[in-house]
Amino acid sequence: MKKAQMKFMMLITGLLASSMAAAEYGLNLRKGVTDFSETAYEMHTFTLWICIVIGVLVFGAMIVSIFAHRKSKGYKPEQFSHSTVAEVIWTVIPILILVVIAIPATKALIQMENPTDEQGKRMKMDMTIKVTGYQWKWKYDYMDEGISFLSTLAQEHNIARQKGSGIDVNTIENYLLEVDKPLVIPVDTNIRFLLTADDVIHAWWVPDFGWKRDAIPGYINEAWTNVKTPGTYRGQCAELCGKDHGFMPIVVEAVSKAEYARWVADQKGEQAVEAEMVQTEWTKAQLMDKGEEVFNAQCATCHQATGAGMPPAFPALAGSEFVNGPAADQINLVLNGKAGTAMQAFGNILSDTDIAAAITYTRNSFGNTAGDVVQPATVKSMKQ
Amino acid sequence: MSQDITPNEMNHAEVAHGHDHHDHDHKPKGFVKRWLMTTNHKDIGTLYLIFAFAMFIIGGAMAMIIRLELFQPGLQFVEPDFFNQMTTMHALIMVFGAVMPAFVGLANWMIPLMIGAPDMALPRMNNWSFWILPFAFTMLLSTLFMPGGAPAGGWTMYPPLVLQGGHNVGFLVFAVHMMGISSIMGAINVIATIMNMRAPNVGYLNMPLFVWTWLITAFLLIAVMPVLAGAVTMLLTDRYFDTSFFSAAGGGDPVLFQHIFWFFGHPEVYIMILPAFGIVSEIIPTFARKPLFGYVSMVYATAAIAFLSFIVWAHHMFSVGMPLGGELYFMYATMMIAVPTGVKIFNWVATMWKGSMTFETPMLFSLAFVILFTIGGFSGVMMALAPVDLQYHDTYFIVAHFHYVLVTGAVFGIIAGAYYWLPKWSGHMYNERLGKIHFWWSTISVNVLFFPQHFLGLAGMPRRIPDYSTQFAEFNMWSSIGGFAFGLAQVFFIYVVWKTVKGGEKATAEVWPGAKGLEWTVPSPAPHHTFEEFGPVDLDKMAHGKDH
Numbered sequence: 001m002k003k004a005q006m007k008f009m010m011l012i013t014g015l016l017a018s019s020m021a022a023a024e025y026g027l028n029l030r031k032g033v034t035d036f037s038e039t040a041y042e043m044h045t046f047t048l049w050i051c052i053v054i055g056v057l058v059f060g061a062m063i064v065s066i067f068a069h070r071k072s073k074g075y076k077p078e079q080f081s082h083s084t085v086a087e088v089i090w091t092v093i094p095i096l097i098l099v100v101i102a103i104p105a106t107k108a109l110i111q112m113e114n115p116t117d118e119q120g121k122r123m124k125m126d127m128t129i130k131v132t133g134y135q136w137k138w139k140y141d142y143m144d145e146g147i148s149f150l151s152t153l154a155q156e157h158n159i160a161r162q163k164g165s166g167i168d169v170n171t172i173e174n175y176l177l178e179v180d181k182p183l184v185i186p187v188d189t190n191i192r193f194l195l196t197a198d199d200v201i202h203a204w205w206v207p208d209f210g211w212k213r214d215a216i217p218g219y220i221n222e223a224w225t226n227v228k229t230p231g232t233y234r235g236q237c238a239e240l241c242g243k244d245h246g247f248m249p250i251v252v253e254a255v256s257k258a259e260y261a262r263w264v265a266d267q268k269g270e271q272a273v274e275a276e277m278v279q280t281e282w283t284k285a286q287l288m289d290k291g292e293e294v295f296n297a298q299c300a301t302c303h304q305a306t307g308a309g310m311p312p313a314f315p316a317l318a319g320s321e322f323v324n325g326p327a328a329d330q331i332n333l334v335l336n337g338k339a340g341t342a343m344q345a346f347g348n349i350l351s352d353t354d355i356a357a358a359i360t361y362t363r364n365s366f367g368n369t370a371g372d373v374v375q376p377a378t379v380k381s382m383k384q
Numbered sequence: 385m386s387q388d389i390t391p392n393e394m395n396h397a398e399v400a401h402g403h404d405h406h407d408h409d410h411k412p413k414g415f416v417k418r419w420l421m422t423t424n425h426k427d428i429g430t431l432y433l434i435f436a437f438a439m440f441i442i443g444g445a446m447a448m449i450i451r452l453e454l455f456q457p458g459l460q461f462v463e464p465d466f467f468n469q470m471t472t473m474h475a476l477i478m479v480f481g482a483v484m485p486a487f488v489g490l491a492n493w494m495i496p497l498m499i500g501a502p503d504m505a506l507p508r509m510n511n512w513s514f515w516i517l518p519f520a521f522t523m524l525l526s527t528l529f530m531p532g533g534a535p536a537g538g539w540t541m542y543p544p545l546v547l548q549g550g551h552n553v554g555f556l557v558f559a560v561h562m563m564g565i566s567s568i569m570g571a572i573n574v575i576a577t578i579m580n581m582r583a584p585n586v587g588y589l590n591m592p593l594f595v596w597t598w599l600i601t602a603f604l605l606i607a608v609m610p611v612l613a614g615a616v617t618m619l620l621t622d623r624y625f626d627t628s629f630f631s632a633a634g635g636g637d638p639v640l641f642q643h644i645f646w647f648f649g650h651p652e653v654y655i656m657i658l659p660a661f662g663i664v665s666e667i668i669p670t671f672a673r674k675p676l677f678g679y680v681s682m683v684y685a686t687a688a689i690a691f692l693s694f695i696v697w698a699h700h701m702f703s704v705g706m707p708l709g710g711e712l713y714f715m716y717a718t719m720m721i722a723v724p725t726g727v728k729i730f731n732w733v734a735t736m737w738k739g740s741m742t743f744e745t746p747m748l749f750s751l752a753f754v755i756l757f758t759i760g761g762f763s764g765v766m767m768a769l770a771p772v773d774l775q776y777h778d779t780y781f782i783v784a785h786f787h788y789v790l791v792t793g794a795v796f797g798i799i800a801g802a803y804y805w806l807p808k809w810s811g812h813m814y815n816e817r818l819g820k821i822h823f824w825w826s827t828i829s830v831n832v833l834f835f836p837q838h839f840l841g842l843a844g845m846p847r848r849i850p851d852y853s854t855q856f857a858e859f860n861m862w863s864s865i866g867g868f869a870f871g872l873a874q875v876f877f878i879y880v881v882w883k884t885v886k887g888g889e890k891a892t893a894e895v896w897p898g899a900k901g902l903e904w905t906v907p908s909p910a911p912h913h914t915f916e917e918f919g920p921v922d923l924d925k926m927a928h929g930k931d932h
Contacts, residue, residue, distance in 0.1 A: 029775060029842045040772045047769065051762035058733060059755055065736045066751070070743075071673070077740040081675035090730040091723060098719045101769065106712060108771035113708040161851055163459040175457060175854045195705075200545040201638060203703055203778060207844040211774040214704050216639060217544060218632020221705035238703075238778040238846045240538045242545060243465040246849030312531050313465075313550065339633070342548060 030207050033229045033254070037210025039108045047101055054097075112211065115190075115224060125192040125224060129183070133195075133202030133215035133237065135342050136244035136301065139349060140183050143194075147267045150349060152297060153247050154178040161247060177234040180297070182251035186260035187227050195221040199344055200242060206235035206252055214239055227254040242342065244301055278352045278376040284360070287373055291361025294354045299362075302342060307366030314342065318366035327374055330359055331382050352379040411912045420515070423507035425492045426910060430809070431514050432489030433802075437878075439481030439521065440795075444871050446474040451833075451867035454860050459851050467850035468536035469528070475539030479656065480563045481521050483790065486798045487659040488513075488570045491598050494805065495574065497903040497914060498592045500583030500921040505576035506569075513569035520562035527552040538848065540649070541616065543630040543641050547623050557620040564609040571605035574598055583902075585920040589683070590929050592901055593676065596683050597662030600690045604651045604658075607694070612648040615641060639704055646697035654693040656790060657757075658686060660797025661728060664750040667804050668732055669927060670899045671747035672739030678731040679928050685724035685731075692721050702773045711770045718768040722761070729758055744896075745819030749800035752827050753793060760788030763838065778848075781841025787834045792827075799826075799877070806884055807891035811909030814884040822880055825873040832866030900927035 031041045069075045115123040130141040137152040153161075157178055160167040169175045185191055195204055197215040205212030212235075213223045227233075235250040255263065282290075296305055302314035309316035317323050323330060334355055337345035346355055356376040363370035412418045422428055449470050453461050462470070492510065496503055504510045527534040535556045537546030547553060578599045582591070591599075618629040618641070628634025630641045669676045676682065698704075699718040702711060732754050741747070763785040767776045776782060807813050836859035841847075845856045852860065891908035905925050906914045915921075923929030 027839045027842065029772075030844065036771075037775075040775050043769060044766065044772050044775070047766050047772070051765065055758065055762065058729060058758065061733050062736060062751070062754065065733070065739070066741065066743075069672075069737065069739050069741055071740045072742070075738075075740050077673040078738040079674065080738075081677055081679065083678075083734075086730075086734065087678055087681050087727065091727060094723050094726045098722060098765075101765075102716060102719060105715060105769045105771055109711055109715070110708065112771060112774070113711070161459060163461075163463060165458075167458075169458040170854050170857075172854075176851060177853050200548070201542060205778075205846070207775065212703050212777060213774075216632075216704070218636075218638065219705060235844070236846050236849075240468070240542070240545065240848045242548065243463075243468060243536070245468070246464065246846075246851050313548075340547065 032208040032210045033227050033231070033233065034209050034225050035228075036108070036112055036225070037208060039104075039111070040210045043101075043104055043108060046104070050097060050101065112223075123190060123224075126189045127186075128192045128194060129185070130194045130196070131204050131215060133197035133199075133204070133241070133248075134344055134349060135199050135242050136237070136248040137298075137349075138183075138202075138204070138237075138248065138250060142264075145264050145268070147264065147271065149181055149267075150298075151179045151181050151183065151251070153249060154180050155297065158247070158301075174234065176247065177236070177249045177251065179249055179251045182232070182253045184253045184255060184260060184263050185227065186257045187230050187254050189257070190224060190226050193223045193225070195223065198348065199342065201239050202237050202241045202248070203239035204235070204250060205238040206233050206250055208233040208235075209252075212238045227252075230254050230256060274351055274353065278380055280376075282353075282356070282373070282375060284364075284373045287357045287360040288364060290353070291357035291359070292365075294350070294358040295361050298346075298350065298354075299358060307362065307368075317362050318368065320368070323362050323368055324370050327359070327363065327370070327372055327378075328382070330363070331355070331374060331379055334359060335379070335383060347383055352376045352383070355379045421511070423503070423511050424912060425496050425504045425507070425510065426809075426912065428504075428510050428514050429489045429491075429493030432485050432492060435514070435517055436482050436484075436486035436489055439477050439485070440874070441878075442525070443474050443477035443482055444874060446470045446477070447867065448871050450474065451864040453850055454852070455864040456861060457852055457854050457857050462850070464850045465536055466533065468538075468848065469534040471848055472535050472538055473524070473528070476524065476535075477521070478790075479539065479652070480560075481517070483656045483794050483798070484563075484567060485517060487598075487601070487656075488567075490594075490659065490663070490798070490801055490805075491570075491574055493809065494903060495577055495595055495598060496581070497808075497906065497910065498595050498901060499578065499581065499586055500902050500915045501577060501581035502913065502915050502918070504573050505581055506573045509569050510573055513566045513573065516562050516566040520559045520566065523555050523562070524559035527555045530555075540642075540645060541619065542645075543619060543622065543638055546619065547630075553623045554620065557616045560616045561613055564613045567605050568609050571602035571609075574602040575606075578602075583915070583919065583921040585923060586926070586929075589680065590923065590926055592662075592927060593665035593679070593682055593686075594659065594662035597658040597665075597686050600686050601655050601658045604655050604690055604693065608648040608651045608655075611644060612652075615644040615648065618644075639701075642701050642704060643698065646700045647694075649700065650697040651690070651693040653786075653789070654689060656794045657797075658690065660753065660794045660801075661686065663797045663801040663804070664732065664753050666901065666927075667746045667750040667800055668735050668754075670804075670896050671744060671750075672736050672741050673898055674735060674739035675900075676731070676927065677734035677737075678727075681727055682731055685727040688724040689721060692717065692724070696721065699768060699770075699773070702770045703777045715768060715770040719765065722765050722768075725761055729754060729761075744803075744816060745814070745823055746800045746804035748820065748823045748827075749796050749803065752823070753796045753800060756788055756792030756796065756827075756831075760785055760793060763788065776841065778846055779841035780837040780845045780847055783847050784834050784837035784841060787837070791834070792830055796826075802881070804896075805903070806881065807895045808903055808906075808908050808910055810885045811891055812884050812888035813891050813895075814880060815888065818876075818880045818883070822873060822877050825876065826870060829866045829869035829873055833863055833870050834866070836860075836862045836866075900925065902926060 029041050029044045031038055117123045128143040130143055132139040137150050139150050141148045157176055159165060160169050160172055195213050195215040196219060197217045202215040203212050204215055209225045211223055213221050231254055233252045237245055237248045303309045303317050307318035335347035337343050353376040356374045356379045359374045453467055530551060532550035535549050535552045537549060578595060621627040622629055628636040630636045630638050665676055696714060696718045698714045767773045803819055840856055840859050845852055893907050894904045895908060902921055902925055
């Protein structure tokens with residue numbers, strides 16, 4: 001019986017060990033690519049070792065006792081039940097250990113919240129990015145450049161992750177950790193992040209940067225980073241935010257300063273084109289094409305690609321009286337959202353063109369017969 | 385219902401004695417009188433324990449659905465929203481339906497027996513506080529069958545997300561209110577019993593540690609359950625009456641809810657562990673054949689932990705954006721908890737040291753408790769460090785941590801207590817071989833279940849997600865296999881308990897040779913009424929009756 005137990009345990013540990021060896025990633029916290037993440041890693045490792053040493057001592061004493069002080073060996077029990085000296089020792093020593101751990105933790109926390117440079121001066125931030133969490137996407141605003149865009153789960157991943165998609169997710173690279181448009185930042189730059197949300201609480205987390213911070217409606221939280229190594233860094237929303245909480249990844253591309261400057265110029269060019277397009281008159285076919293694209297990326301998560309919705313939380317658009325009713329009401333709802341529901345105020349999120357196209361698409365698809373088109377200029381005028 | 389039918393687990397006394405002498409027990413006849421209208425602490429204790437176990441199975445079934453979906457990447461079985469309903473309901477049911485009622489059940493059964501009291505101080509309230517629970521949980525579980533489904537915003541019920549829940553919000557809030565009322569009444573009863581109904585020569589520092597830990601737990605309950613009630617009431621008015629306590633758009637503050645919730649929530653986690661500390665403090669001395677080491681410091685350490693539990697709540701919120709001073713304070717205060725907790729662990733080890741140990745099932749579960757709870761304590765110290773917690777927070781590292789302290793902590797404590805006292809309750813010894821199988825099966829599988837979750841969290845897997853990146857696949861599969869095995873082990877536990885209740889070797893009054901405690905001075909099974917005459921008890925029979 002005893003031997004069988006031992007064999008079984010050895011089998012389990014053996015299997016576990018081989019599975020760990022086969023795993024492609026480490027068992028430990030990531031070291032990351034910022035000073036802060038490296039400090040966190042070192043503190044984690046240091047504390048872990050302290051715990052392991054204490055564990056070896058405590059569990060060691062237990063194991064010695066279990067094997068030596070047992071009745072089956074005829075061990076006669078002592079009857080001591082108190083020792084003030086022992087109680088003082090094992091109260092004071094843990095306090096000292098905690099003080100030793102608390103000192104670097106305090107320093108690291110101060111550097112996160114009130115960063116200072118080598119000279120001890122308050123660290124200067126070189127640029128600011130505002131991060132807004134929405135159900136279930138991120139919006140990035142480059143405050144100094146006027147660049148602004150949404151970042152959502154990449155389409156290929158979104159299709160594969162649907163229940164019964166029939167796609168083997170193992171064939172998809174970086175499954176669930178890919179977005180349609182990543183955040184681009186320069187390396188060796190002090191970047192201030194301002195974090196907020198527009199519906200529920202989210203949390204922005206890239207493990208390689210070493211921190212996560214909640215994005216809370218009504219709050220503007222602050223955090224900062226300085227990435228030292230160019231590369232692509234992936235993370236996820238870390239605060240439960242509704243049904244697609246698991247599907248709002250974060251991808252950050254850290255590039256050289258020169259490459260970043262080129263990227264900024266490109267973005268500004270695209271935004272100028274976008275602004276012009278709002279003023280032009282669109283044909284119905286153009287709006288329907290663009291609308292389908294926007295709808296599938298932004299609206300289909302809730303209202304479904306078929307427009308059937310998921311009642312009662314997410315109403316159907318197909319055959320909806322509201323969608324087949326006056327266009328102005330629908331534009332108003334899409335622009336301003338509906339309080340107390342997951343329907344967001346898309347006026348802050350999507351461009352006027354995208355909103356016009358999506359509305360046109362819903363009014364003329366899924367068997368809906370409103371028949372009219374909504375021009376970007378109309379949406380723009382209703383925003384005021 | 386026939387007058388003769390009583391539930392199986394309680395009729396062995398009649399069977400054994402064959403009604404051949406006049407009934408000393410004075411058990412009420414008939415199911416309704418015996419169980420629905422009962423004011424007997426032992427029967428109410430039994431009801432609590434059966435209810436808690438039923439909830440443990442329901443909550444466990446939800447955990448099985450969670451582990452099934454997470455067995456491999458991709459969505460195979462449930463939609464994300466239903467997955468969130470499962471994580472939310474699993475936690476609510478396990479916390480409020482399984483662990484807390486199980487401890488109240490043990491308190492009902494054992495506290496009067498341990499202090500020489502004839503019953504609980506407030507027997508009718510005792511009946512009411514139990515019978516509220518089935519209604520509360522029927523209401524909560526009914527949301528699963530409503531349009532829109534059950535609450536899916538997490539057991540922490542953070543607004544604004546929880547308010548998107550539609551009509552389940554009202555049901556959730558009222559269910560929580562009822563559970564809270566039940567807990568507060570149970571706590572009042574425990575305090576009133578311990579303070580007023582100890583045998584006349586039993587002083588506070590003669591009480592067994594299980595009674596002490598429950599006394600302290602009861603004060604925690606009275607202090608924090610009303611806080612939770614207040615928080616959920618504000619959710620209710622925000623949802624239905626257009627108030628804006630937690631809505632930023634209306635001038636409210638979503639973070640305020642988190643502060644209030646965790647002011648309840650942190651003492652709550654000690655409510656779920658202190659009685660387990662008490663249980664293993666009874667069991668280890670019995671099977672080490674040696675008095676508990678440092679009885680008085682154990683009492684003070686428990687009180688210290690309880691006090692500290694009120695001043696550390698915001699360590700659940702390090703990522704919320706508190707000012708630096710607040711983060712530093714909550715970090716230091718949290719680290720301090722390690723000191724009294726360490727004292728308890730060292731004292732348990734010192735109790736074993738140079739004892740004469742045997743390894744019956746209750747002792748095995750208690751030893752596993754000490755080791756595995758300590759592992760949960762280690763990860764607790766690590767996440768007290770605010771700068772590193774910005775990595776750990778809301779990952780599977782946290783999930784691993786709180787399951788180590790709650791499953792291998794609280795639940796193992798309850799199981800240890802169940803094996804320890806089952807002979808006293810049923811009059812039969814459980815089958816030691818089956819008990820040991822249950823122990824090894826549970827202990828191995830629970831580690832396969834939760835240990836890999838540390839690695840998942842460190843590697844970057846957030847909690848509360850229905851699907852994950854393929855890099856996390858292997859450990860999730862291990863965790864799921866462990867989960868299914870652990871779930872099955874608890875079904876096996878039902879069989880072991882059932883077999884014991886139905887029959888088996890007759891238990892003596894003492895049950896465990898040399899065990900100290902007044903509960904071992906009454907016959908097994910404990911008669912319907914015990915310590916009926918108020919008077920001094922034999923202090924030599926108590927573990928701490930004389931000097932300590």
